[in-house]
Amino acid sequence: MQTPATPSNEIQRQAELCALGVLDTPAEERFDRITRTAQRMYSVPIALISLIDQERQWFKSKQGLDASETGRNISFCGHAILSDQVFMIEDAATDVRFMDNPLVTGAPHIRFYCGLPLHGPNGYRLGTLCLIDRIPRHLSEVELLGLQDLACWAEAELGASYALQQAKDCDARLNNILLEHIEDAVLTIDGNFAIKTANPAAVRMFGYHPDELIGNQLEMLIETSHAYPGGIAAAKAQINGREMTGKRSDGAAIALELRISEMLIDRQPCFNVIVREISERKQAQQRLRDSNRLFNSVMDSTASYVHVRDVQGRYLYVNKEYETVFRCRNEEIKGKSYAEVLPPDLAKNVQESERALIDGKLVLRTENLVMQDDGEHTYLVIRSPLFNDDGNVIGTCGVGTDITQLKRLEHEMEQALASLRISEERWSFAFEGSGDGVWDWNVSNSTVLLSKRWKEMLGYQESEIGNALTEWSSRVHPDDMPNVMADVQANLSGETHSFSNEHRVLCKDGSYLWILDRGMVVQRDTNGQPLRMVGTHTDISQRKQMEKIKSEFISTVSHELRTPLTSIRGSLGLLEAGVLGALPAKALDLVKVANKNSQRLITLVNDILDMDKLLSGQMTMHTDTLSLSELVAQAIEANSAYAATYRVSYALAPPPQPCMVSGDADRLMQVMANLLSNAAKFSRPDGVVDIRILPAGRMLRLEVEDRGEGIPPEFQARIFEAFAQADSANTRQQGSTGLGLNISKKLIEKMAGEIGYSTVVGQGTTFWFTLPAIVT
Numbered sequence: 046m047q048t049p050a051t052p053s054n055e056i057q058r059q060a061e062l063c064a065l066g067v068l069d070t071p072a073e074e075r076f077d078r079i080t081r082t083a084q085r086m087y088s089v090p091i092a093l094i095s096l097i098d099q100e101r102q103w104f105k106s107k108q109g110l111d112a113s114e115t116g117r118n119i120s121f122c123g124h125a126i127l128s129d130q131v132f133m134i135e136d137a138a139t140d141v142r143f144m145d146n147p148l149v150t151g152a153p154h155i156r157f158y159c160g161l162p163l164h165g166p167n168g169y170r171l172g173t174l175c176l177i178d179r180i181p182r183h184l185s186e187v188e189l190l191g192l193q194d195l196a197c198w199a200e201a202e203l204g205a206s207y208a209l210q211q212a213k214d215c216d217a218r219l220n221n222i223l224l225e226h227i228e229d230a231v232l233t234i235d236g237n238f239a240i241k242t243a244n245p246a247a248v249r250m251f252g253y254h255p256d257e258l259i260g261n262q263l264e265m266l267i268e269t270s271h272a273y274p275g276g277i278a279a280a281k282a283q284i285n286g287r288e289m290t291g292k293r294s295d296g297a298a299i300a301l302e303l304r305i306s307e308m309l310i311d312r313q314p315c316f317n318v319i320v321r322e323i324s325e326r327k328q329a330q331q332r333l334r335d336s337n338r339l340f341n342s343v344m345d346s347t348a349s350y351v352h353v354r355d356v357q358g359r360y361l362y363v364n365k366e367y368e369t370v371f372r373c374r375n376e377e378i379k380g381k382s383y384a385e386v387l388p389p390d391l392a393k394n395v396q397e398s399e400r401a402l403i404d405g406k407l408v409l410r411t412e413n414l415v416m417q418d419d420g421e422h423t424y425l426v427i428r429s430p431l432f433n434d435d436g437n438v439i440g441t442c443g444v445g446t447d448i449t450q451l452k453r454l455e456h457e458m459e460q461a462l463a464s465l466r467i468s469e470e471r472w473s474f475a476f477e478g479s480g481d482g483v484w485d486w487n488v489s490n491s492t493v494l495l496s497k498r499w500k501e502m503l504g505y506q507e508s509e510i511g512n513a514l515t516e517w518s519s520r521v522h523p524d525d526m527p528n529v530m531a532d533v534q535a536n537l538s539g540e541t542h543s544f545s546n547e548h549r550v551l552c553k554d555g556s557y558l559w560i561l562d563r564g565m566v567v568q569r570d571t572n573g574q575p576l577r578m579v580g581t582h583t584d585i586s587q588r589k590q591m592e593k594i595k596s597e598f599i600s601t602v603s604h605e606l607r608t609p610l611t612s613i614r615g616s617l618g619l620l621e622a623g624v625l626g627a628l629p630a631k632a633l634d635l636v637k638v639a640n641k642n643s644q645r646l647i648t649l650v651n652d653i654l655d656m657d658k659l660l661s662g663q664m665t666m667h668t669d670t671l672s673l674s675e676l677v678a679q680a681i682e683a684n685s686a687y688a689a690t691y692r693v694s695y696a697l698a699p700p701p702q703p704c705m706v707s708g709d710a711d712r713l714m715q716v717m718a719n720l721l722s723n724a725a726k727f728s729r730p731d732g733v734v735d736i737r738i739l740p741a742g743r744m745l746r747l748e749v750e751d752r753g754e755g756i757p758p759e760f761q762a763r764i765f766e767a768f769a770q771a772d773s774a775n776t777r778q779q780g781s782t783g784l785g786l787n788i789s790k791k792l793i794e795k796m797a798g799e800i801g802y803s804t805v806v807g808q809g810t811t812f813w814f815t816l817p818a819i820v821t
Contacts, residue, residue, distance in 0.1 A: 046119070046142070046143065046145045046146045047124075047141075047142040047143070048118050048119075048123075049117065049118070049120060049123025049124045049127070050124075050127060052126065052127060052170070054169060057167075057169060058165075058169040058170065058171065059098075059099060061165040061166070061167050061169045061171065062096060062097075062098065062165065062169075062171045062172075064165075064207060064210060064211075065165065065171070065203060065206050065207050065210060066206060066207075066209070066210030067096070067105055067203070067206050068096065068098065068103060069103070070105075072105075072106065073105075073106070075202050075205075076094055076105050076106035076199070076202055077106045077108075079094065079106065079174070079195055079198055079199050079202070080092040080093060080094055080106045080107065080108045080174075081108055082195060083108075083174065083176060083192070083195050084108045084109065086191060086195075087176050087184070087188065087192070089109075089157075089176045089177060089178045089182075090109045090177070090178060090179060091107075091108065091109040091110050091153060091176070091177035091178070092107075092108045092109065092174075092175070092176055092177070093106065093107050093108070093110065093122075093173075093174075093175050093177070094106040094107075094163070094172065094173075094174055094199055095120070095122040095160075095172045095173050095175060096163075096171055096172035097117060097120070097122055097123055097126055097171065097172050098114075098117070099117070100116065100117055101114045101115065101116060101117050102114060102115055102116075102117055102120040102122050102123065102172070105172075109177075110153060110177075115148065119146055119147055119148055120148075121134065121137075121143070121148070121155070121158045121160060121175065122160055122172060122173040122175060124142075125160035125161070125162055125173045125175065126162050126170040126171070126172065126173065127170075128162070129162060129170070131159065131160070131161055131189055131192070131193075132158075132159070132160045132161075132162075132173075133158070133159040133160075133183075133184060134157065134158040134159075135157060135181055135182060135183050136156055136157070136181035137149045137155050137156055137157070137158060138156055138181075143155075143158075153177065153179070154179050155177055155178075155179070156178060156179055156180050156181050156182075157176070157177065157178035157179075157180065157181055157182040158175060158176070158177055159175060159176045159182075159184055159189075159192065160173035160174065160175035160176075161173060161174050161175075161192055161193060161196040162196075163196060163199055163200050163203060164200055165203060165204075165207065166203075166204050166207045166208075171203070174192070174195055174196045174199045176192070228246055228458075228461065228462070229246055229319050229320060229321045230243070230244065230246045230247035230250045230251070230319070230320040230321075230322075231243075231244040231246065231247060231317065231318070231319055231320075232244075232247055232258075232263070232266075232317075232318040232320065233315055233316070233317060233318075234263055234315065234316050234318055235314075235315050235316070236314065236315075236316070238262050238263040238264065239260060239261070239262060239263075240258050240259055240260065240261055240262070240263060240266075241259065241315060242259070243255055243258045243259070247320065250291075250293075250299070250320065250322060251266050251291065251292075251293055251294060252293045252294035252295055253294045257294075263318070265292070266291055266292060266320075267289055267290075267291050267292070267301060267303070267320070284303050284305055285303065285304055285305055286302065286303075286304065287302070287303060288300060288301070288302055288323065289301050289302070289303055291320070291322075299322055299324055300322065300323045300324045300327050301320050301321065301322055301323065302320075302321045302323050303318060303319070303320055303321075304318075304319040304321075305317065305318050305319075306319075325454070332348070332446060335348050335349065348366070348446070349366060349444050349445055349446040349447075350363070350364060350366035350367035350369075350370050350371075350424070350444075350445045351363065351364040351366070351367060351442070351443070351444050351445075352364075352367055352442070352443050352445075353431070353440060353441070353442050353443075354383065354399070354440055354441050354443075355439065355440045356403060356438060356439065356440060356441075357382070358382045358383050358384070358395075358396075358399060359380055359381060359382055360375075360378045360379050360380065360381055360382075360383070360386070361379065361440065362375065362379070363375050363378065367445075370415060370417070370424075370445070371386065371387065371415070373386055383395050383396075383399075384396075388416075391413060391414075391415070394411070394413065395413075398411050398426075398428060399428070399441055402428050402429075402430055402441055403430060403438050403441065406430050406438060407430075408427065408428065408429050408430075409427075409428045410425065410426070410427050410428075411425075411426050411428070412424065412425055412426070412448075413426050413445065421449075422447055422449045423447070423448050423449050423452050424445040424446060424447055424448065425445065425446045425448045426443050426444065426445040426446075427443065427444045427445075427446075428441055428442070428443045429441070429442050429443075480498065481498065481581040481582060481583045482495070482496055482498045482499025482500070482501075482502050482560075482581060482582035482583075483495075483496040483498065483499060483579070483580075483581055483582075484496070484499060484517065484564070484579065484580055484581070484582065485577070485578075485579045486514065486564075486577065486578045486579070486580075487576075487577060488537070488575045488576055488577060488578060489576055491513070491514045492512045492513065492514065493512055493513070493514050493516065493517060494512055495510060495512065495516065495517070499582055502558065502560070502582060502584055503520070503550060503551070503552045503553055503558065504552045504553035504554055505553050509553075519551075520550050520551040521548060521549070521550060521551075522548060522549035522550070522551070522557055524549075525548035525549055526548075528546060528548065529546050529548050529562070532544040532545075532546045533546075533564070533578075536564065536565060536566055536578070537566060537575045537578070539566075539573065542565065543563065543564065543565035544562075544563070544564055544565070545561065545562070545563045546561075546562045546563075547559065547560070547561050547562070547585065548560065548562060550582075558584065558586055559584075559585050559586045559588075559589040560582045560583060560584060560585060560586075561582070561583040561585045562580060562581075562582055563580050563581050563583070564578055564579060564580020564581070565578065565579065565580065566578045567579050610643060610646055610647050610650060611647065613643050614640070614643045614644055614647055617636055617639055617640040617643055618640060620636045620640075621633070621636050621637055621640050635686075638682070638683065638686055639686075641683055642683055642684075642686070642687070664795070666709045666712065666795050666796065667709050667710075667711070668707055668708060668709055668796065669707075669708070669709070669710065670705055670706075670707060670819050671705065671706055671707070671708055671710055671713065672704055672705055673700070673704045673705070673706045673713075673738055673745055673747065673816070674700040674704040674738060676710065676713055676714060676717065677697060677700070677717065677736060677738065677747065678697065679714065680714055680717035680718060680721055681695045681697060681721065681736070683714075683718065684718060684721040684722055684725070687722055687725060688721070688722075688725035688734070691725045691726060691728065691730065692730040692731050692732075693724075693725040693728045693730070693731075693732050693733070693734060694732075694733055694734070695721065695725075695733070695734050695736060696733050696734065696735050696736065697736045697737075698735065698736065698737045698738070700738035701738060701739070701740055701745075703819075703820070703821050704738060704745065705818065705819040705820075705821055706745050706816040706817060706818055706819060707796070707797070707816065707817045707819055708796040708798075708816050708817075709792075709796060712792045712795075712796065713792075713796075713816075715788070715789075715792065716789040716792055716793060716800075716814065717747070717749075719785040719786065719788070719789050720749045720789070720812050720814075721734065721736075721749060722785075723751075723785065723786075723812070724749050724750070724751040724753075724810075724812070725751075727751055727753040727754065727810070728751045728752060728753045728809075729752060729753060732751065732752050732753070733752075734749060734750065734751050735748075735749075735750040736748070736749055736750075737750070740818070741815055743817065743818055744798070744815040744816060744817060744818055745815065745816055745818045746813055746814070746815045747813060747814055747815075747816075748811050748812070748813045749811065749812050749813070750809060750810070750811040751809050751810055751811075752808065752809040753809050753810065754806070754807060754809075755804045755805050755806040755807055755808060755809055755810055756802070756804040756806070756810055757806065758806065761804065764786060764802065765786050765787055765790045765800075766787060789814075793814045793815075793816070796816055796817075797816070797817050798814055798815045798816040798817070799814065799815050800812070800813070800814040800815075801813055801814075
């Protein structure tokens with residue numbers, strides 16, 4: 046029997062085999078599918094994917110064989126990996142190399158063997174895809190080509206395993222980095238509360254050496270397990286977010302908050318315990334409660350200094366802490382000005398704060414620096430005006446709290462988190478899940494890394510744009526460059542925290558794309574000079590197009606509608622006033638109705654012109670208590686003539702009493718005019734539009750029901766969008782702009798109501814809105 050030779054690159058080959066992460070793993074369908082296919086295609090009893098380890102050949106996938114591995118010294122595959130060529134033994138019983146091989150003379154009684162080497166991602170031959178039969182055989186060239194395709198398939202799956210293992214290794218390294226720098230304690234425990242791992246923060250928090258923690262029960266740190274006999278898996282929901290007491294190695298108790306999540310490590314269930322010390326937070330909450338008590342009762346003040354002064358700055362009261370801090374006595378300084386008691390620099394700051402407090406009648410917070418025996422202390426001073434019954438300021442009250450230690454802790458925390466913050470910035474800008482382009486500018490050498498998405502937005506392949514700064518600057522529209530550079534320079538010089546700029550960028554096809562450019566300096570040297578700036582590009586071309594359409598539409602309305610409507614309104618007003626002589630009664634009634642409708646049209650046009658204010662929430666609403674039934678009656682009267690042109694009438698059901706709501710009368714009339722005119726417009730001739738006022742809890746609900754064709758399903762989701770139209774041709778014929786329902790929705794919502802609809806295609810539609818009911 047001939048033993049397989051050892052390849053010259055055996056060390057590198059073994060390293061790549063281990064890097065795959067597949068040795069001794071369970072069977073996987075993606076590999077079994079290959080061996081089943083080979084078994085069926087070539088009608089063989091045995092098909093294997095074999096990997097050659099140091100002393101064995103191990104089968105990742107096997108068909109027709111029970112053994113999971115055999116010795117490398119007797120393997121056929123050990124010979125097959127010595128060459129890139131197919132290794133085929135047509136009859137092992139007559140081959141001097143294998144005739145006495147135990148795999149030939151005994152189970153599985155190999156007579157025919159054909160194996161193709163499988164290469165790893167780096168080209169090393171790691172194993173084979175092989176066929177085995179118990180009778181002599183020969184494969185034709187065509188059959189060998191098919192086997193090569195299956196081998197390529199197997200190599201692709203091995204490559205996928207390699208990539209997956211590399212990703213896992215990367216995640217593990219990243220997790221280790223995060224665990225090293227995170228401020229919270231992170232413990233890994235099993236279902237019996239035994240500690241498996243602990244990060245550096247846990248070691249610092251509890252004061253134990255890592256070896257003292259590993260293997261011990263969580264109860265040595267936190268009283269948990271004895272309270273949950275069912276185990277941590279059953280108690281996880283009860284523990285999460287709960288305040289608990291921890292125990293340090295020196296016996297000190299600390300306040301903690303726990304978060305527990307389940308995960309798998311090496312396919313075994315375990316739990317992550319994230320522990321946050323909340324002692325400082327609890328102390329801050331206690332100080333806040335103390336501050337509230339001080340505000341309600343100055344006499345109870347103990348931890349903070351308190352002073353009360355009149356509007357001339359003369360002391361009325363100071364507490365014991367104030368006496369200690371400023372080395373004075375309440376009885377001695379009562380009636381004196383602060384200028385006589387405080388150091389000159391502090392007195393000047395107090396003068397400015399007290400004047401702003403009295404003039405603005407607002408609570409002020411300032412920080413005062415006070416020199417004491419152990420050095421300079423920082424006091425947070427909360428100043429509040431004191432009012433008499435007439436609302437006039439009669440004095441001031443100040444509460445000062447020593448926050449020196451808190452300031453020191455904040456500084457220490459900022460330093461500890463600096464390295465973690467840099468890492469977070471890299472990762473947050475590296476991932477482009479939002480679809481934005483990302484750029485990272487090295488200011489010191491004028492190079493910029495542009496993401497793949499950044500280049501795709503401009504129509505380029507990734508390889509078509511380099512990393513020189515000019516790749517960006519040369520594409521900015523010349524007219525936009527001054528504003529862009531002004532924003533960038535302001536951020537570089539530290540005048541702004543970040544910048545945001547809209548400008549045009551040249552695309553590959555010669556067109557310009559509107560983008561929103563946002564960025565900020567994320568790293569400076571010890572002198573404050575910028576080293577690195579990062580940012581994103583967002584495609585806003587569609588928004589710019591919509592803004593252009595809206596601007597053109599509003600301009601058209603302004604120039605083409607407002608002037609003739611104003612003229613018509615004036616003429617109707619003169620007719621109604623009898624300037625041209627008395628009109629017949631019926632004619633006068635018609636003129637009055639026309640005059641009212643023309644006024645309402647002018648109001649509607651003005652609302653369209655004010656759409657920007659409405660969208661930005663700046664439209665003024667005049668809210669009053671209104672009779673909804675009276676407003677509906679007026680709306681019916683104002684719109685009846687319009688409805689008559691469609692041979693449609695309105696029918697109002699008897700409303701409930703009382704029928705008072707809170708709202709803006711003019712805006713309600715505008716909404717009802719829209720709903721009534723729409724109902725008439727889309728009703729069938731000789732139809733009736735039913736109008737109902739119904740109670741709806743604390744609201745009143747107005748319903749307008751037509752019996753038209755209903756709203757098409759494909760349009761229903763867009764019914765309240767601006768410029769939305771179900772049938773453009775029909776809508777233009779009936780004079781619709783597609784703005785009415787959008788404006789109505791915003792107006793009703795501004796009056797604390799809701800608007801909606803129900804529809805049945807072919808039967809009609811009911812639009813409704815609700816408003817707060819007023820109980821009289």
